[in-house]
Amino acid sequence: MTTMTIAKAINEGLRATLAANPKSLLMGEDIGPLGGVYRVTDGLIGEFGPDRVVDTPLAESGIIGTAIGLALRGYSPVCEIQFDGFVFPGFNQITTQLAKMHARSHGNLTVPVVIRIPYGGGIGSVEHHSESPEALFAHTAGLRIITPSNPHDAYWMIQQAVECQDPVIVFEPKRRYWLKGEVDTAAPGPSGDPFKAHILREGTDATIVAYGPLVPVALAAANAAREDGHSVEVIDLRSISPLDFDTVTASVEKTGRLIVAHEAPTFGGIGGEIAARISERAFHSLEAPVIRVGGFHMPYPVAKVEEDYLPDIDRILEALDRALSY
């Protein structure tokens, strides 16, 4: 066990991948000598050279599009998109090409491209630097979407993403990059399957589902609820596509109440999909409607008011109160 931050864990995971797989390579803006704007690739160009850690021209469509070509030639590219809001110039390549190439070719071609996207708010930044666009990608068949919330998962999930033969988008909770935790670099343990949800804390009265940056918030809310005498189960979704509905359903069958929290706007978001599926799967177990806690239907607001936008402990507790009131 080693203690490290999420950023360092991804760095070490990428290092392990580059060392183990000679066909793997990193691509992105400023990922070379600078080590990326968040230093996630720090030091890797020195170890693996500029053919494996590629500083690209400043063009996201170019990054994704050339990564597809490299994958068609047998390589495993890991692309870094500098910030969530900058993925959109590459959106066309991701949704019309990357996601569909395997199906288009009747399974003859695979494009194991990994796209790393730092996402979410809470860092007091300017426009386009705090968004949570995961639902836009989850809606596209052919893509897999995962999001680690702790260093151990971050270390293993980035490697598992590269090993996966499908395209995988790894949404990295940027405001948690400096969150420290224990990492077992010898074995993934319970993190062996990146597409399974984890129950982080067991409870009997309600379930909170969260992922990425809101996992620590959900845990803190559950702790606060315990002081009020409520036993709350917390699930870290880890994977958004596929989404582990079995784990969520089993939890709701036990607790009868479900709160889904994410930073992304609630309208058209992952929370709505979970609410719909759970109402189909566990209708008779539900004691209350599924309640979503998320961002508002507005462009991500300016830094000075982002605290009013982002779901926090109190917002989740308020939702919990509503669920428990039924």
Added chain:
Amino acid sequence: MGTHLPSTEFDGTAVDDQREADAEAVMGQPPAQMVQLLGPDGKLGADPVYSSYADKLTPEDLRGLYADMARIRRFDVEATALQRQGQLALWVPLTGQEAAQIGSGRASQPQDYIFPTYREHGVALTRDVDLAELLRQFRGVSNGGWNPKDTNFHLYTLVLAAQTLHAVGYAMGIQRDQKLAAAAGKAGNEPDAAVIAYFGDGASSEGDVHESMVFASSYNAPVVFFCQNNHWAISVPTNVQTRVPLSNRAKGYGFPGIRVDGNDVIAVHAVTEWALEHARQGKGPVLIEAFTYRVGAHTTADDPTKYRGSEEEEAWRAKDPLMRLEKYLRAEGLADDAYFAKVKADGDELAAYVRRTAHDLEDPDIRAAFANVYAEAHPLVAEELAWFEEYSAGFAGGDEPSAQHGAAAKAGH
């Protein structure tokens, strides 16, 4: 000049007026000289660079180029007819562009990899793609239709210019393969490969073309950008896409740009062979602009009479790529009536084969679509497939779960 700037950077001290004047000078220039070896009159001219490539073509090669062009034109006529008869939902005719496609495709080597857009039926022929498979997409039974690994001819790409970036990435992979081979002491075991990215004058406006040329230039990738300027992007003429000859754009990226008579199969072959050699030798990308004309409609759903005059079409028919090569072959005594009769008979045979095969193309099973969304098992796909099977089985005498066990097993673990 700032010492931190690479020597290729502008230093920022140049007077803007001068830059504007330079730009205007470029804008005002006539099109860059077009490489032409075989004129519409069937006479073979000379070129200081490319004649040496043309000279390598044997009489058999020349007859082969003609036969290929004739076959693909006959195929085009047949596919258009199949669309008119309701056998295809849509067809994308290539007539007029045979020389651009056959000449460039025949210049490629088996180890090269080709990224077409969606009109490159002639290039497909040169890569030994079963032409009947080209019809699958247009009959609605596939979004691809062939395995690119068999022929190094990639699937058609309908989102214009997306494939130009794939081509550059693929070329970057070739570069890495060469370094890995060298590191393993196996340099030279495999023949050097290059990539061709096809696109058109319309697609040249897409940002992906720009980005692909930037990446190709930055990494000196072994890629040939082959732009068929057929003068019309559906109904919009080339002058809406560009104020300068498209081949001139290469200058801005720092690699050679060549305009070639796209209806001259000998020149196209020579220029493409030169460009592929250039790329394979590690000298970087090349842009070829094949100056040609889409004689027919954009697709069978298009109506060119709404946006262009018949005089223009007639003028281009006079530059027909097959006619001029036929004139040359006859004048040089390289082919006679019997030869041309045989070419026609071969074309009719191909057309019959394509028609027969198109009729026989089986409708696909949606279970195969479930199976190929992901390469690895995906629980949502498995769940939806299971639902579909149950739902289908509910219809009396209906859609029983078929023998496609492989598809179901893959989607459902």
